[in-house]
Amino acid sequence: MVQRIRAMSHSAKAQGGPSGGDHPTHVAEIVKKIDTKRLFFIFLGLGLFCLIYFSPAWPDAVDPQGQHSPLTREGKAALALFMLAATWWVFEVVPIGITSITIGVVQALFLIRPAKIAFSNFMDPSVWFIIGSVVIGMAFTRSGLTKRMAYRMLTMVGEKTSMIYLGSFVMTAALTIIMAHTAVAAAVFPLLMAIYALYDEEGEKPTKFGKGLFMGMAFVAGAGSIITLLGAARGAVAIGFFRDITGREISFFELSYYMLPVGVVMVILLWFFFMIFFKPERPTIPGLRERAIELNKGLGKFTRIEALTLVIVFAAIVTMSLRSFVPGLDAINKSAIILVSTILFFLFKILTIKDLEEIPWNIVLLFGGAMSIGFCLWETGAAEWLAIEWLNILKNASWFIFIMGVAFFVLIMTNFIMNVAAIAISLPVALVIAPYLGVAPEVVLFSALVVAGMPFLLLVGAAPNAIAYESRQFTTGEFFMYGIPASAVLMIVLGFFVAFIWPMMGMPITL
Numbered sequence: 001m002v003q004r005i006r007a008m009s010h011s012a013k014a015q016g017g018p019s020g021g022d023h024p025t026h027v028a029e030i031v032k033k034i035d036t037k038r039l040f041f042i043f044l045g046l047g048l049f050c051l052i053y054f055s056p057a058w059p060d061a062v063d064p065q066g067q068h069s070p071l072t073r074e075g076k077a078a079l080a081l082f083m084l085a086a087t088w089w090v091f092e093v094v095p096i097g098i099t100s101i102t103i104g105v106v107q108a109l110f111l112i113r114p115a116k117i118a119f120s121n122f123m124d125p126s127v128w129f130i131i132g133s134v135v136i137g138m139a140f141t142r143s144g145l146t147k148r149m150a151y152r153m154l155t156m157v158g159e160k161t162s163m164i165y166l167g168s169f170v171m172t173a174a175l176t177i178i179m180a181h182t183a184v185a186a187a188v189f190p191l192l193m194a195i196y197a198l199y200d201e202e203g204e205k206p207t208k209f210g211k212g213l214f215m216g217m218a219f220v221a222g223a224g225s226i227i228t229l230l231g232a233a234r235g236a237v238a239i240g241f242f243r244d245i246t247g248r249e250i251s252f253f254e255l256s257y258y259m260l261p262v263g264v265v266m267v268i269l270l271w272f273f274f275m276i277f278f279k280p281e282r283p284t285i286p287g288l289r290e291r292a293i294e295l296n297k298g299l300g301k302f303t304r305i306e307a308l309t310l311v312i313v314f315a316a317i318v319t320m321s322l323r324s325f326v327p328g329l330d331a332i333n334k335s336a337i338i339l340v341s342t343i344l345f346f347l348f349k350i351l352t353i354k355d356l357e358e359i360p361w362n363i364v365l366l367f368g369g370a371m372s373i374g375f376c377l378w379e380t381g382a383a384e385w386l387a388i389e390w391l392n393i394l395k396n397a398s399w400f401i402f403i404m405g406v407a408f409f410v411l412i413m414t415n416f417i418m419n420v421a422a423i424a425i426s427l428p429v430a431l432v433i434a435p436y437l438g439v440a441p442e443v444v445l446f447s448a449l450v451v452a453g454m455p456f457l458l459l460v461g462a463a464p465n466a467i468a469y470e471s472r473q474f475t476t477g478e479f480f481m482y483g484i485p486a487s488a489v490l491m492i493v494l495g496f497f498v499a500f501i502w503p504m505m506g507m508p509i510t511l
Contacts, residue, residue, distance in 0.1 A: 038093050045087035052080035053110070061388035063429060075382035077112045078373075082382070085373055086416060089458060092476045096459060096466075097362040100369020103376075113376055121375050122368030125335035130182055130367050130463050131359065132338035136313055137186035137467075138355050139345045143309040144299060150194035151296035159288040161199070161209055161280035165216060166271050168192060172217050173224030173267045179317045181225035181232055183338065185217065185464035187313075192217060193471065198292070199285060210473035212278030216270060219456055219486060221464035223266035226259045226453035228252070229324050233334070234419045234452050236324070238427060238445060245431045246441045252324060258446050258507060262497055266454070269489055277482060309350055316341040363466045370460040374417035383417070383425040391429050399439045399510055403447050403498055404491065406430045411451040411487060415461040419452040440508035443498060450494050456483035 058076060060068040071079075081103060088099040104122065108115035140146045157167035168188075175184040192213055200207055225231030229239075229252055239250045319337050323329045345351040377383040387409065394405040406426060413422035430444050455461025457480050459469050465479065503509050 038091075041087060041091040042093045045084040045093070048083040048087060049080045049106075052083060053077055061385045061392070063388050063392075063432065065432065069381060069385050069388055071385045072381060074112050075380040075385060077110055078376045078380040078382040079386075081106050081110075081112065082373060082377060082416065085369065086458070089460060090476055090480050095362055096469075096476065097365030097369075100365045100367075100372070103369040103373050107372070107376060113379065118372055118376065121372040122365070124368070124371045124375075125333050127364060127368050127371060129180070129335040129338055131364060132335065132342050133180070133183040133186035133463065134359055134363070134467070135186075135342045135345060135351070135355075136183055136316075136338070137188075137190050138358070139309050139313070139341075139350050140187055141190040142355060143305045143350055144303065145306050145309055146190040147194050148296065148299055148302075148306070150191045151292040151299070153191075154195060154198070154292035155289055155296065159284045159286065161282060161284065162275060164195065164199075165212060165274060165280075168195070168213060169216055169220040169267055169271055173220045173263065176221055176224030176231045177228050178230055178321060180230070180320065180334070181221040182463035182467075183317070184224075185221050185467045188217060188221075189214075189467050189470065196471075198288060199280075199282075206473045207281060208278045209280035209282075210471065211478070212274035212280070214468040214471040214473050215278075215479065215482065216274045218462070218464040218468040219270050219454070220267050222454040222456075222462055223263050223270060226450055227263040228256050228259075230321050232419070232453065234423055235449060237420050238423045238449055238452075241424065241427050242431070242441065242445050245428060248441075250442075250445070255446075255449075258502060258505060259449070261501065261505075262450055262493065265493055266490065269493065270486070273486060273489060277485075305350055308348055309345075312341050312344045312348075312350075360470055363470060366460060366466050367463065370417065377417060378425065383413075384429075386413075387425045387429050391426070391433055395433055395436065397437070399437055400495075400499065402434070402437050402439055403443055404495055406444055407447040407451045407494055408491065410448045411455070411491070414452045415455040415457040415483075417460075419455065419462070423448060423452055435511065438511045440511055442507055443502065443509050446502070446507070447494060447498060450497075451490060454487075454490050456486040456490070458483075 053076065055076070057073075058071045060070045062068055084106070085099055085103050088094060088102070089096060093099075094102075100122075104115070104118045107113045107118035112118070140149075153167055153171065154164070157163040172184060172188050175188070196210055196213060199209055226235075229235045235255060239255070243249055316338055319329070320334050323332065323334065323337075346356075377386075390409045391406065394402045397405060410422050410426050413426065427445065427448055430448070431441050434441055434444050455465070459465045459476060459479065468474075469476070469479070498509065
């Protein structure tokens with residue numbers, strides 16, 4: 001009997017069975033390797049936090065007018081937390097929403113800011129705007145509008161995957177001209193999911209086409225949002241700072257005049273970018289147009305629910321757009337306006353309690369944490385200290401290097417904190433330094449607005465990035481990795497406009 005058992009054991013080993021074959025050992029090694037990598041980045045973030053937090057006091061930052069900006073204990077701690085959060089977000093050592101919770105917890109435990117303030121930022125009106133935008137996307141899906149729009153678009157663009165890329169990107173960018181890019185991304189996302197379902201019916205693993213489609217949507221949403229004041233709030237904030245400092249008003253149409261060509265060029269270049277880095281596995285989807293036509297016919301006539309959904313969304317968009325032109329409406333917060341649509345969706349039973357429970361709270365927490373760390377850097381003075389230190393490096397630079405240096409700082413900051421905050425901390429200092437170098441303030445403003453609209457590195461840089469992440473087609477690490485060359489393209493395009501195109505269009509560059 002003993003010999004028989006030994007023989008069976010030997011046979012199992014030879015076949016790689018559960019009694020000690022190679023397969024379980026190989027799996028254990030892979031798991032160990034993955035865990036080791038994860039632990040490394042966990043401790044890297046904690047190490048950076050400790051290195052900065054426990055370091056000796058840092059020197060004051062001194063602006064061109066001789067005013068000192070000290071980096072307080074709280075400010076240094078905010079920078080330490082900033083590095084911890086960035087590391088954990090990029091390498092996704094825990095769910096991105098959990099990293100955001102960590103931001104609030106660390107502020108409370110290390111007395112950086114009171115817990116009541118740190119956690120209240122998680123329910124900032126901007127976070128509620130994202131919730132409202134996501135609900136609009138859900139309403140489009142539940143009502144059937146998403147499939148109807150997807151099938152009609154596929155009927156127009158045809159079966160070439162390159163044209164599906166282009167059609168999706170152009171549609172996304174065009175919508176951001178008239179509505180907030182967050183709301184556009186939320187509405188377009190389910191449409192792209194419907195399109196992708198026809199490309200990969202099994203949906204077992206991510207594809208190049210999926211990565212390019214959803215990352216591209218996020219990138220071009222930013223490119224389109226710079227064209228008008230309706231695409232995002234950052235434009236109005238920057239123009240307000242510009243008016244207060246220079247005494248000159250930038251009109252709605254003047255901004256669009258200079259930003260339209262930049263946005264169009266970036267959309268086209270991003271199409272080429274994703275065709276190079278994420279060339280679809282299949283050049284065409286045979287029979288797609290015919291299938292789209294059949295599926296569209298299967299939806300039947302336009303329903304009352306679809307019509308009601310469109311009316312509610314259109315009314316919200318028009319009301320938010322009019323805030324830029326009607327003085328009485330500018331006092332109404334845009335988050336309140338978009339949340340009216342959320343209420344109406346449930347009042348008219350377009351959505352149900354089940355839909356409410358399916359809101360991607362991981363994404364909501366992500367932006368709650370982004371708001372909290374942004375306000376933390378701002379209120380502790382750390383952001384101002386960073387801006388002065390960086391711009392002081394450029395105070396003796398040539399006009400071109402100065403402009404591009406300011407843009408680069410805004411580009412980096414807008415990937416980590418709210419783009420409005422990135423503009424608020426850098427633009428005032430840059431506009432003070434600019435006259436000393438003979439640089440016109442207009443080019444500083446427009447350059448900052450271009451890069452503030454296109455954070456291609458981190459999900460927290462813009463809501464469309466996080467919404468695209470819900471597709472599960474890419475990781476935060478992949479987004480960061482491909483965002484580097486995309487950001488390089490952006491800087492090259494900006495440099496070309498600063499040096500050649502904008503001067504030809506009449507923009508003052510030097511004094």
